[in-house]
Amino acid sequence: GAGVSQSPSNKVTEKGKDVELRCDPISGHTALYWYRQSLGQGLEFLIYFQGNSAPDKSGLPSDRFSAERTGGSVSTLTIQRTQQEDSAVYLCASSLIFGTQYFGPGTRLLVL
Amino acid sequence: AQKVTQAQTEISVVEKEDVTLDCVYETRDTTYYLFWYKQPPSGELVFLIRRNSFDEQNEISGRYSWNFQKSTSSFNFTITASQVVDSAVYFCALSETQGGSEKLVFGKGTKLTVNP
Numbered sequence: 761g762a763g764v765s766q767s768p769s770n771k772v773t774e775k776g777k778d779v780e781l782r783c784d785p786i787s788g789h790t791a792l793y794w795y796r797q798s799l800g801q802g803l804e805f806l807i808y809f810q811g812n813s814a815p816d817k818s819g820l821p822s823d824r825f826s827a828e829r830t831g832g833s834v835s836t837l838t839i840q841r842t843q844q845e846d847s848a849v850y851l852c853a854s855s856l857i858f859g860t861q862y863f864g865p866g867t868r869l870l871v872l
Numbered sequence: 873a874q875k876v877t878q879a880q881t882e883i884s885v886v887e888k889e890d891v892t893l894d895c896v897y898e899t900r901d902t903t904y905y906l907f908w909y910k911q912p913p914s915g916e917l918v919f920l921i922r923r924n925s926f927d928e929q930n931e932i933s934g935r936y937s938w939n940f941q942k943s944t945s946s947f948n949f950t951i952t953a954s955q956v957v958d959s960a961v962y963f964c965a966l967s968e969t970q971g972g973s974e975k976l977v978f979g980k981g982t983k984l985t986v987n988p
Binding site: 791793795802803805808810816818819849851853855858860861862863864865866 | 907909914915916917918919922963965973974975976977978979980981
């Protein structure tokens with residue numbers, strides 16, 4: 761079956777602009793995660809969605825970051841007023857509850 | 873707090889050599905999962921193995937084997953007879969099953985280069 765898909769693959773934006781990153785999880789997976797991978801910080805957890813439960817936002821680095829998951833499927837990560845330190849690869853993963861997380865190919869974000 | 877340490881930043885071997893990637897973890901939880909993921913140059917994280925904290929049996933899958941020792945909080949990964957295609961960054965990760973979120977805490981990764 762299809763894996764996790766993310767779009768766009770690459771995004772170049774100017775400092776101060778807003779960006780939206782999209783994630784389509786594996787069909788039937790109830791849990792969805794966003795992570796960020798940067799040279800300095802490695803792989804960091806950002807946010808977790810599980811079914812209709814309140815999301816775990818404990819990893820979001822600032823209030824410029826937000827995410828939503830509509831209809832229990834597709835998720836969008838939004839970064840407002842982007843800064844150069846936001847440049848990173850943003851990875852999405854999905855899983856069954858308490859299951860193994862499978863990752864998408866990531867969105868490479870470059871803030872100029 | 874949870875922590876995963878991969879002390880080896882980079883390893884370089886010649887094809888057909890055996891290589892072991894070290895992983896040491898810290899957690900106060902009694903129930904947790906350990907993982908290894910591979911990230912080839914293409915960038916996508918590829919799942920390799922998941923191990924429950926209650927299952928200390930070693931596991932072998934082809935040329936890959938994993939040694940889980942709870943007494944030393946280690947979950948090491950060995951590649952036997954390495955091949956050029958094994959060149960990648962390998963990440964060890966830990967998740968807890970309590971507290972709601974299944975978030976993974978990753979080590980910094982070990983970059984493995986297998987030379988022909």
